[in-house]
Amino acid sequence: MPVYVDISRCIGCRSCEVACKRVHGGKGHVNVHMAGDHASVPVFCHHCEEATCTMACYTGALHKDGERTAFDVEKCTGCGLCRLACPFGVVWSDKIAHKCDLCIGREMPTCITTCPANALSTDFELASRRARTRAAMIAAHGGRR
């Protein structure tokens, strides 16, 4: 299941970036961007339904495996086409392609378990549920003061 971000919770600490590098042998697939002083957001693979990287890959190394956009290292020639075919710039290619694999083999992607602000999850609905809860709390306490 892809990883979703609750941007309002991201504190820009880059823990996810470091955690990703740690479990992928120094090659990370998360980039935390700052939006001035007001917000920050980690940028990483969306595991697109219509994944353009898989369309550009001619060996079948990048392919859809259910919801996941998976990568078969054995088939990769390192041509670099996938890097250019990702609209979000989150497929890298140096000698060989690498991208978010959702930490396959682990119970949960490491970025999620590491995030100290609980900004990352595999639950698409979580951010909107939190917003509804906040709204309900405010209403229960007699509105914003």
Added chain:
Amino acid sequence: MIKVDASKCLGCFSCSNVCPSQNITRNETAEQRSVHWKKCKEECDLCVEFCPAKALTLVPFDESAPESLLTFDLVSCKICKSRYATMPMLKRIESVLPANLQKDSTGLDWIWICPVCRRSIEAERATKQMVLGRSRKSP
């Protein structure tokens, strides 16, 4: 020996990566990328098999034939002007992707923007609403 069809070659990294005997080398400067196919006597066709553009063929060894060298000018990113890819590679991406996926929701031709700027645009878009809201609270 390897024969290169210059009109088909994308200038990608495939053949130089798969060659087991370093007979294909590439050299990259800030503005150009060149690929050099040395005269090769190996009975191996990995480069031919893995060429995405089918630009390579094996021909009998010929002592007098010149070595093949192709040089590509790298294309500049529309935003930051850094050079990030060869024209044939970008053209190839353009030809394999359906037209509706080549522009994003704002009509941006993302293929002609480098991956670094693509990430920044994505981050900017994701945080836009939040930055507006937060800057209203604390101007």
